[in-house]
Amino acid sequence: MKYSFVTNEFFDCDRLDPDYWIKQQYIRNLFKGKEVVRLKDIAVEVTDGTRTKREFIKTGGYRFIGPSNIIENYINIHNLKRISGQDLKEKDFVEKGDILLTSIGKSGRVVLVPEELDGCVYSSDLIKVKILDESIRVQVFNHLIGPMGQLQLDAIKMGVLNRISISDLKDLEIPKRNTTETTVNFNDSEKEREAKKLYNYLVSRFDEVVQYKSTEDVMQIRSYVSEKTLENERWDVEYYKFFMSKLYDLIYKTDNQVKWQRLKDMVEIKKANLPEIHPEQIVRYFFIKDIDSVTSIILKYREDKFGELSNRVRIQVEEGDILTSKAGSATGTENHTTTIVTKEFESMFTTDALLCIKPKLIDPFYLLFLLKQPVVLKQIEMKSTGTYIKLIQNKDFENIMIPRLTETIEYDISMGMKKFIALNKKYSL
Known part of the structure; x- marks a missing residue:
């Protein structure tokens, strides 16, 4: 004792x-x-x-x-x-x-x-x-x-x-x-503040064009739902509120500055196909909890024998892949987790609780930015099922509507997100 x-x-x-x-x-x-x-x-x-x-x-x-x-x-x-x-x-x-x-x-x-x-x-x-x-x-x-x-x-x-x-x-x-150590910490804090300031600028520029504020979008439900809206798979009231929201009207409205497209027309959602690897081979992998939902960077990885990995660790990632949460209590909320795979995490493995998206006709850093914005997160939330542990199916995720802006604005946001990720990677080291 x-x-x-x-x-x-x-x-x-x-x-x-x-x-x-x-x-x-x-x-x-x-x-x-x-x-x-x-x-x-x-x-x-x-x-x-x-x-x-x-x-x-x-x-x-x-x-x-x-x-x-x-x-x-x-x-x-x-x-x-x-x-x-x-x-x-x-x-x-x-x-x-x-x-x-x-x-x-x-x-x-x-x-x-x-x-x-x-x-x-x-x-x-x-x-x-x-x-x-x-x-x-x-x-x-x-x-x-x-x-x-x-x-x-x-x-x-x-x-x-x-x-x-x-x-x-x-x-x-x-x-x-000592003084030296304090100076190092101060510089790190400066980088963190610079990253936040940059991200807030990107958000403000995006909001000027898209003009959607989730806090002002009070979703109400009527006493009836039209037949064309009713779905056999969905009987939850919260889901049908989405069809009477400002967001629903917005994503089906196209003008000179914003064109809305379905995600599936711009990306490929990769399937979990594990390569043939010897069970004794040491591999590197990470979980959703190893990703910072605010900075969108992968904080750490783990090593183990391939044969010892959880059967949920089924996705091998490549540089440029976008990983975003498909299951969990934070799915579709402001704490939703999304990251981009950078070179140092190439060929690592991760869990199938993350959707692995390969951008085809959209810049990966612009897509990373979009998957952190309320105008997209609210769609994910409304298409998810479950009360406490939310889950969005691949087919529903593919039909998320994505705002395409002018080439100049998308490029500026993409370059800004590249710098945002770089600053946060330095801060996390």
């Missing part, structure tokens, strides 16, 4: 759960011999957001950042709601460079507030950390999103809601680093 004693020096009467103390002991051992500083000693402010009654408005007021807007280490700026300025306090606003952290549910997600969100209001389910010194701020941010920081945050979560308290966060120990 393994046991451990907690000395009076570290004992806290507010935390009596053994798991907490086991994690704390493990962290102390990792920090042994390292110089550390508590977060409260380097931050000028550690506080939560507004607790005023949330009455969202369509125009005016202030943009509102909630936990659902934070995806991994990125703020989704395209689905922000607005809140009136009534009863707001100075502490309820964020500034460029503030660190935000989710404190409940999927707690422990950490982001830096970009310049375009300066002056937004944030939720009481988020904690703001304000550090004036930029180099220290970036050092803290990189620590919190790293393995050690995430382990520390995981250790202070409480209850079934995984709540992180302000007091526990203030006492978090941050290892001091």
Whole structure:
């Protein structure tokens, strides 16, 4: 039987759960011999957001950042709601460079507030950390999103809601680093910000032409469905809302700037045909969880004997292939996973939970961009079946309508996405 004693020096009467103390002991051992500083000693402010009654408005007021807007280490700026300025306090606003952290549910997600969100209001389910010194701020941010920081945050979560308290966060120990190391982290953060700024520019240029905002597309269902619309395979109400949406009207409307085409007319969806490989041969492979849904890059791969692979790992990829999720709870949502296979992942294997698309009459980087946009994701969502684990069939995916823009705009978006991927690959290393 393994046991451990907690000395009076570290004992806290507010935390009596053994798991907490086991994690704390493990962290102390990792920090042994390292110089550390508590977060409260380097931050000028550690506080939560507004607790005023949330009455969202369509125009005016202030943009509102909630936990659902934070995806991994990125703020989704395209689905922000607005809140009136009534009863707001100075502490309820964020500034460029503030660190935000989710404190409940999927707690422990950490982001830096970009310049375009300066002056937004944030939720009481988020904690703001304000550090004036930029180099220290970036050092803290990189620590919190790293393995050690995430382990520390995981250790202070409480209850079934995984709540992180302000007091526990203030006492978090941050290892001091030398100047050289801090400079490297700062440069990485600059690349990340450059990538986000570039992507937001591409989205704004695309939106100017396509003009679709999913947040304004309120889908309603009538008490009847026309016979030509009714399908024997689909009896779910949500599916038929799609036919009465702004999106449905949009994708069947062609003008001088936008022409809509079915995906199957531009690509080939590759079938899972495994080559003949000796069971003892070592091969490389990756899963859907190894792909960052925000940056669209493959973060890592694995190695194993071919004969030991899961029977779901059935697709061998080539450079230029587009991989996009066909099954899972995030399919068709803002967390939908899509990536492009770059040279270093050529000939690796992946799971059949991803559709493998070979672009034929469309630039692969432009297609990658499209598979991250609401105008396409909403179609995927509506064509998917299942309540919790969604699945879209190949034949339904092939009939997704794709906006074709002018040659100049498509080229600019494609080149921008190439740079976006390159910046994020450097940032992830």
